[in-house]
């Protein structure tokens with residue numbers, strides 16, 4: 001597709017998604033495994049908030065674009081290994097996937113060592129208790145949140161979840177929103193291509209949308 005056609009199709013999808021989620025909810029463009037053409041097309045439509053799953057992929061995609069484009073916000077939405085913490089705090093304005101004290105400590109050390117502005121943190125909650133998935137358990141959330149609030153030099157602003165693929169998402173969304181209210185956290189990141197409108201109705205402040213915005217991933 002030419003960039004013009006590409007831009008038009010992403011622009012139409014974006015307009016539709018924005019109207020479905022309403023003006024209060026932020027569309028995070030989940031850009032993993034999308035081509036450079038599509039990234040540039042999304043930028044052309046005015047999209048500025050992007051979610052990335054992997055630190056290395058994000059570095060190669062965004063390092064130059066960060067210099068060239070005003071107002072970009074990069075959010076890490078994939079799992080983070082402690083040995084990538086320094087690269088992550090240098091690149092991302094928001095890290096959505098804090099899920100353990102060891103990672104919290106690594107992030108604090110990384111901010112200290114790099115002198116980077118501390119990214120805002122969200123805690124990922126494993127609402128479906130899935131062993132293979134990242135996220136702190138609902139029972140462990142209070143302890144991790146207290147530790148983060150007591151020791152992190154930046155802001156701890158909210159919660160994020162990825163419901164189990166094979167279950168209805170609504171109860172997970174409702175639970176995450178309830179937890180955010182209970183702990184007085186303003187940001188609620190939930191909802192993807194198949195259920196962003198539902199998530200928005202159930203209290204999401206941020207929806208993370210990939211394929212419904214860009215089209216099927218490249219690989």
Ligand SMILES: *Cc1c(COP(=O)(O)O)cnc(C)c1O
Nearest residue numbers: 030077192193208209210211212
């Ligand atoms: C890939 C991804 C998304 C977007 O997925 P789509 O189904 O393409 O919208 C959202 N959140 C996370 C954490 C992801 O890894």
